[in-house]
Amino acid sequence: MQVIKTIFKWIGRTILLVISVIVLGYTYIYISTEKRLNKKYRFSETRLAIPSDSQSIEKGKHLYQIRSCGDCHGTSLQGGIFMNDPLLLQISAPNLTKGKGGLSPEYSSRDWIRVLRHGVDKNGKSLWMMPAHESNTLNKDDLANLIAYCQSVPPRNNQLRKLKSIGPIGRVLMKIDRVAVLPAEHINHALPISANPPATVYETGKYLASTCQSCHMHDMKGGSALAPEFPPVPDISAKGAAGRWTEAEFIKTIRSGKTPEGKILRKEYMPWQNMQSFTNEELAAIYTFSKSIH
Numbered sequence: 001m002q003v004i005k006t007i008f009k010w011i012g013r014t015i016l017l018v019i020s021v022i023v024l025g026y027t028y029i030y031i032s033t034e035k036r037l038n039k040k041y042r043f044s045e046t047r048l049a050i051p052s053d054s055q056s057i058e059k060g061k062h063l064y065q066i067r068s069c070g071d072c073h074g075t076s077l078q079g080g081i082f083m084n085d086p087l088l089l090q091i092s093a094p095n096l097t098k099g100k101g102g103l104s105p106e107y108s109s110r111d112w113i114r115v116l117r118h119g120v121d122k123n124g125k126s127l128w129m130m131p132a133h134e135s136n137t138l139n140k141d142d143l144a145n146l147i148a149y150c151q152s153v154p155p156r157n158n159q160l161r162k163l164k165s166i167g168p169i170g171r172v173l174m175k176i177d178r179v180a181v182l183p184a185e186h187i188n189h190a191l192p193i194s195a196n197p198p199a200t201v202y203e204t205g206k207y208l209a210s211t212c213q214s215c216h217m218h219d220m221k222g223g224s225a226l227a228p229e230f231p232p233v234p235d236i237s238a239k240g241a242a243g244r245w246t247e248a249e250f251i252k253t254i255r256s257g258k259t260p261e262g263k264i265l266r267k268e269y270m271p272w273q274n275m276q277s278f279t280n281e282e283l284a285a286i287y288t289f290s291k292s293i294h
Helices: 002-037 054-066 109-118 140-152 168-175 201-208 210-216 247-256 272-277 280-291
Strands: 080-085 089-093 164-166
Touching: 002 168, 054 140, 054 272, 109 140, 164 168, 201 210, 201 280, 247 272, 247 280
Parallel strands: none
Antiparallel strands: 080 089, 089 164
16 A cells, blocks of 8 residues: 555656646746747838839739738738637738728838838837748839839728737747747848849849748758648759759649649648749749759
């Protein structure tokens, strides 16, 4: 009987120890992630003249499409729920028009530049899950055109329930850098905006590939799964399967969602349908860039 009591005593102590470690560990994770969430960023403001002509607005629309802005904010900029998982993340993508539930009448070009160049709110804190680390690379004309298009879209009434919270699993993933929750952390805020568009096919591909690199990484070699139950991200550099494709096969894969080997690309993992707005020349440039990486 004494042996049984001793066993239960040690089991109880072990359970208590495990619980204590979990509580202390999560407390540390909570405090460290909370500090990052509330960090304020300082930078020099970028000044841009925003055009209003139809050609510039059309170029901005193309950028909105190929940069996959509509995945979160909708084709009409009306916004929507990005994620609603209490354990991971709850966040809504705002209505970017000036309709009901959208931007305030005072929201200016300076606000657009701050968000797209630095990924921070009006208080200097990082936005959540807004890929400003990609739009930060836009050159002067492209950034101005994108803003011109967004400002030209008619008001849409969409009074969303505003979600903004991160759950325990989300904080753990954030701590181990498996989820880029805060774009401002990944931006060189002192980097001046480029005044010139890319000059070569390779440079154009590198410029456009920033939309691919959020999943396939900067070296285009992919890596581990981006989320639970997701497959590993494939290598699309010269060393991966895509490196064996011809330019025509690469473009056909993006257009059809089917690889030369016959593999069907599942849109929930690889949003190939979102890339339909790229021109063949733009896709060829991305192919040239990815094929150059060994």
